[in-house]
Amino acid sequence: MSLLLVEGLEMHFPVRGGVLNRVVSHVHAVNGVSFQVQRGETLGVVGESGCGKSTLGKCLVRLHQPTGGSFEYDGVDYSHSNHSELMEYRSRVQMIFQDPYSSLNPRLTIRDCLREVILFHETNYVERGGVREPIDADELILELVRKVGLREDSVDKYPHEFSGGQRQRIGIARALACKPEFLIADEPVSALDVSIQAQVLNLLMDLKDEFGLTLIFISHDLKVIEHFCDRVLVMYLGSIVEEVPCELLHESAQHPYTQALLGANPINHPSEKRELTVLEGDVPSPFDLPKGCAFAGRCPIVEPRCREARPPLETKASGHRSACFLID
Amino acid sequence: MSTQQAAKPVLQVEHLSTCFKTDQGVVTAIDDVSFELFAGETLGIVGESGSGKTVTSKSIMRLLSEHLSFQKEGSVVRFEGKNLVTATEDEMREVRGARIAMIFQEPMTSLNPVFTVGWQLDEALKYHTKLDRTERKQRAIEMLELVEMPNAKRRFDEYPHQLSGGMRQRVMIAMALCCEPDILIADEPTTALDVTIQAQILRLMDELKSKLNTAIMLITHDLGVVAQTCDRVLVMYAGRVVEAAPIAQLFDAPRHPYTKALLGSIPKSGRREHGKRLPTIEGLVPSLFDLPPGCRFAARCAYRDDHCDAVEPDLTPAGPQREVRCHYPLEAPEAN
Numbered sequence: 001m002s003l004l005l006v007e008g009l010e011m012h013f014p015v016r017g018g019v020l021n022r023v024v025s026h027v028h029a030v031n032g033v034s035f036q037v038q039r040g041e042t043l044g045v046v047g048e049s050g051c052g053k054s055t056l057g058k059c060l061v062r063l064h065q066p067t068g069g070s071f072e073y074d075g076v077d078y079s080h081s082n083h084s085e086l087m088e089y090r091s092r093v094q095m096i097f098q099d100p101y102s103s104l105n106p107r108l109t110i111r112d113c114l115r116e117v118i119l120f121h122e123t124n125y126v127e128r129g130g131v132r133e134p135i136d137a138d139e140l141i142l143e144l145v146r147k148v149g150l151r152e153d154s155v156d157k158y159p160h161e162f163s164g165g166q167r168q169r170i171g172i173a174r175a176l177a178c179k180p181e182f183l184i185a186d187e188p189v190s191a192l193d194v195s196i197q198a199q200v201l202n203l204l205m206d207l208k209d210e211f212g213l214t215l216i217f218i219s220h221d222l223k224v225i226e227h228f229c230d231r232v233l234v235m236y237l238g239s240i241v242e243e244v245p246c247e248l249l250h251e252s253a254q255h256p257y258t259q260a261l262l263g264a265n266p267i268n269h270p271s272e273k274r275e276l277t278v279l280e281g282d283v284p285s286p287f288d289l290p291k292g293c294a295f296a297g298r299c300p301i302v303e304p305r306c307r308e309a310r311p312p313l314e315t316k317a318s319g320h321r322s323a324c325f326l327i328d
Numbered sequence: 329m330s331t332q333q334a335a336k337p338v339l340q341v342e343h344l345s346t347c348f349k350t351d352q353g354v355v356t357a358i359d360d361v362s363f364e365l366f367a368g369e370t371l372g373i374v375g376e377s378g379s380g381k382t383v384t385s386k387s388i389m390r391l392l393s394e395h396l397s398f399q400k401e402g403s404v405v406r407f408e409g410k411n412l413v414t415a416t417e418d419e420m421r422e423v424r425g426a427r428i429a430m431i432f433q434e435p436m437t438s439l440n441p442v443f444t445v446g447w448q449l450d451e452a453l454k455y456h457t458k459l460d461r462t463e464r465k466q467r468a469i470e471m472l473e474l475v476e477m478p479n480a481k482r483r484f485d486e487y488p489h490q491l492s493g494g495m496r497q498r499v500m501i502a503m504a505l506c507c508e509p510d511i512l513i514a515d516e517p518t519t520a521l522d523v524t525i526q527a528q529i530l531r532l533m534d535e536l537k538s539k540l541n542t543a544i545m546l547i548t549h550d551l552g553v554v555a556q557t558c559d560r561v562l563v564m565y566a567g568r569v570v571e572a573a574p575i576a577q578l579f580d581a582p583r584h585p586y587t588k589a590l591l592g593s594i595p596k597s598g599r600r601e602h603g604k605r606l607p608t609i610e611g612l613v614p615s616l617f618d619l620p621p622g623c624r625f626a627a628r629c630a631y632r633d634d635h636c637d638a639v640e641p642d643l644t645p646a647g648p649q650r651e652v653r654c655h656y657p658l659e660a661p662e663a664n
Contacts (some may be wrong), residue, residue, distance in 0.1 A: 048522035049493075163612060193376040193549065198593035198606040207606060220522065223552075226596035227602060250598045264527035264554025268596045271574045273556065276527035281478070283491045 002036035002059075002231035003182065003214055008034045010068030011055050015287070028286045029055040031238040032069065035109040035247045037182075042215040042244065043320050044229030045165065046222055052285055054098070056147035060216070061095050062086055073182070079144065090123040090258060091137070094175040098187035106161040107209040110170055114141045144173045147210075149203060159164045165196035176207065186218045201228055222249075222265055231319065234258045237283060238296040240313055243321040252320055257295050283328040293324070301326055315319075335365035338510050338543050339388070339428075346387045347401035351426050355616045357383045357398075357566045362643075365511065370544040370574070372538065373557035374551060378613055380562040381547045382433075385513045388412065390420050390431055426456040427502035427659075433516035439488040445472075445499050446484035449506060456507045471502040492527035498522060500534065508540055514548045530557055553581060553592055560649070563587050563626035566613055566624040569643060572651040583646050583657040587626045591637075623655070631656055 011030040014023040030052040037043050045053045045099045061065045063080070065069060070079040075205050097103035099269065105214050115137055124137045140151055148169040159167055168188060175183055185204065189197040201224065205252050225232050231310040234257065241312060242255040255257065263277025280296045284290060290297065292307040306325060313323040333569045347354050358380035365371050374380045386392050388405050390412060405412040407423065416425070432438040440448060449468035453459060459467060465484070472480035475498040497517060499601040504512055514533065518526040532577055534557060546558060554561055554575070558610055561578050563586065564641040571584040582588040592607040613626040622624060626636040633656055 048524060083581050085377075165612075194551070195376060195590060195593050195609040198608040201595075202608060205603070208334075222523070223595045223597045226597060227604075227606070230602075236641045246602055257621065260524060262597075265597055266523075266526075266550060266556045268555065268598075269579050270555045271579075274529060278527045278531050278558065279524045280523070280528075282494060 003039040003077065004037040004216075005072040006033060006060070006069070007037050007071065009056070009059060009071060009079075011052070011059050011064055012067045012215075015315075016035070028238050028289050030216050031233075032058065033238075033240055034069075035233060035243065037214060037241065038266065039132035039214055040212060041231065043218055044225035045216060045218045046220065046225050046231040047230055047233060047235035048220060048283060050237075050286065051234050051235040052286075053220075054186050056235070057095065057184045057216065057218050060184055061090060063095070067285075084296050086154045087121075090158065091123075091178045092180055093182040093184065094180040096168075096171050096175050096183060096185040097263055099191055100164055100171055101191070102172055104167060104174075106159055108189065109156050109158055110173075111138075111141055113159075113170070113174060114144060114155075117174055117177035123178050128221045133313070144177055147176070147207065148173045149199075163196075165192050165200060168192060168200050172203065172207070176211070176283075179211075180213070182214045182216075184216045184218070187220070189220070189224065190219065197224075204228070210261045222261055232263050234261065237286060237289065239294060239323065240321070240322045241295065242312070243319070248320065253318065255322050256299050256301055256326075260298075262302075271283070333428075335366060337366050339365040339405070341365075341384075341388065342402075342404040342406065343400075344384070344387055344403045344405060344413075346383050346392065346397055346398060346403075348393075348397045352617055357567055357616060358387065358564075359395075360643075361564075361569055362563055363569070363572065364396060365545060367510070367543050368537065368541045369559045370534075370546055370557055371545045372554040372556055372561040373545065373564060374549060375564035376397075376549060376613060378566070378616070380567040381549075381564055383567075384564075385430065385515050385545065385547055389424060389428060389513065390415075391430075411519055412589045420463045423453075423511075425452050425504075426507040427509050428511040428513065429507070429509040430513040430515065431497070431500045431504050431564055433519055435493055436501050436520070438500060439496055439596070441488055442541075444485050444487055445491070448499070449503055452503055467506065468502075471506045472499070474505070474536070475499075475502045476500070485494050493521055495526060497521060497525075497529055498532070499534070501529070505536060505540070505542070507538045509542060511543045511545065513547070514535075515548070515551070518553065519550070526553075534555070551591060563565045563590070566619065567616060568624060568653060569651075570625065570653045572643075572649075575647055577647075577650065581658075583650065583652040584654050585626075585658065586659060587630075589630075623653075 010032055012026040012028050015025045015027060017024040046051045058064045064136060066079055071075055118137050118140055124135050124140055125132045126135055137228055141155060145152060145155055150169055164303040189200050215301055218227050229246050230243050233240050236257050242253060242258045244253045248265045260279045260295045261278050265275060281298045284297055292309055293311050297304050313321050316322050335421050341580050342362050345356060347356045361384055375381050399413050446468055450464050453464045453467060469480050469484055472483060477483050477498050486506050518529050540645045548554060558575050560574050562569050565586050571587045582591060589609045609628050614620060614624055622637040626632045641652040641653050643651050646657055
């Protein structure tokens with residue numbers, strides 16, 4: 001059984017306007033997204049800005065209340081659960097945010113920041129012979145700080161005293177403080193320099209092995225996803241257009257959008273120099289979605305029927321789903 | 329490129345050092361940077377944040393505050409026989425925008441939100457050309473068409489907020505190119521953009537380069553972009569140029585340990601290295617306030633010894649068109 005089962009998840013944000021401040025339209029950020037995550041795997045979510053990948057991540061920890069669809073975690077539907085169930089869920093599923101500058105409270109030292117999580121989720125208790133015994137929260141804090149590769153004497157510093165990479169490590173420590181099973185990492189390395197990016201990716205890889213974590217890794221960088229993840233969901237304008245194992249990304253990915261992303265990715269070495277695939281135009285507005293395929297307006301192989309109906313996400317091979325009329 | 333190398337460079341930067349006055353004292357952001365730029369070539373400047381890439385470009389354009397920064401004695405930016413470091417503000421105004429143009433990183437903040445696209449394009453033409461109003465408008469629309477702006481005529485009267493990120497960057501490029509400059513300085517032109525839009529902009533810059541024979545200085549942290557577009561590369565670290573080389577040689581045989589480590593730490597596409605640990609550069613870039621006496625990369629270098637900690641290496645020639653700042657440059661592989 002899969003650990004996370006997402007069924008037709010939708011997130012439509014109302015847009016208000018006019019004199020009476022009525023809802024005039026909706027931003028269709030996520031449109032009926034369905035997928036599964038198996039225990040212990042790393043699922044990548046890739047797409048351009050505005051494709052709904054961050055909104056999807058936030059819906060899955062209920063930072064947004066999804067407007068449609070549902071998700072089940074470990075067999076329980078948490079998409080409409082009450083507050084106490086949600087808190088229990090969030091002690092198992094945690095999120096790492098993109099911007100290490102704005103996602104830490106500037107007025108809390110690292111110790112206070114981590115202690116807050118530990119005390120709230122009561123991770124400073126151990127079961128000994130059926131009895132819950134408290135352990136020293138400071139011990140846990142130091143252990144966490146060591147785990148993410150920061151110096152122990154940094155616990156009494158404030159976020160502004162750290163570099164971007166170090167702050168991202170603090171963000172990871174905070175996510176791990178409640179001993180979660182599942183991490184949703186929203187662009188965790190995008191704000192970092194390449195050499196620091198590699199350090200943080202290695203750290204995530206080590207922690208995943210050590211704690212047996214399951215991960216959803218959201219990124220716009222296909223190279224990072226390819227390196228880090230087992231499977232990738234390619235999103236475009238709020239929908240999944242292709243799902244493919246990372247190993248087969250280059251061989252079997254067929255959706256023209258995935259192809260375009262692969263082709264637009266800068267090369268590894270000047271000897272591989274080629275014409276970059278250039279898609280004309282921009283992503284359509286999420287206010288009024290096209291009737292047919294969302295990608296039809298930029299697709300190099302578009303046919304009239306693509307503009308009439310939306311292609312369903314069909315299974316092409318084991319672990320490979322694709323939403324396009326023109327591939328088989 | 330070899331034919332153009334023999335020609336005279338359009339821009340010569342010699343011993344350029346820029347210092348900032350801060351509360352904690354004077355800090356040297358770029359130290360003794362020298363390079364040449366030739367017509368029709370793309371020179372990449374790569375480095376991590378804080379390595380001095382942007383300060384280099386802003387020093388050339390003299391866009392840094394004169395109250396907060398200064399250039400050290402002996403800094404020369406030679407352009408058409410003039411030294412831009414000591415040029416007057418009036419002389420600079422003739423150069424900026426008209427002869428050397430710049431594209432900035434954030435197309436969102438570098439356009440003025442209260443004026444139309446057309447007004448902003450017109451401004452540069454008004455200062456630098458003798459065209460009359462209708463001619464200027466015609467020229468501005470031509471430029472928008474040249475950068476493949478959809479509906480150029482309509483966009484002329486629109487405001488920046490009505491455009492997407494990619495379109496705003498096109499406007500920036502159109503503004504930069506409308507006086508047909510000799511040099512285009514592009515400071516992270518695609519960093520804020522999505523990959524598919526990045527591909528559009530890179531192709532556009534490449535086409536314009538061959539059409540107008542402009543020399544491009546491309547500042548970026550993305551080695552993939554460098555591999556795709558540049559002819560030569562300067563690698564900067566903590567305010568110093570640590571390596572300069574033609575593009576293929578830099579990727580095939582980096583001579584400086586930092587370059588090698590930097591190239592190693594990027595995930596490669598299509599190499600089936602899934603799940604492997606990435607080679608990293610441990611540690612952090614040294615603070616410019618507290619630079620080591622020796623090599624600035626020594627603390628993170630796998631090849632360092634006591635000599636590296638004590639004496640800073642000079643930038644020394646290492647083969648044709650190559651320079652490296654290291655006591656123990658990595659071996660070049662056998663010529664093949």
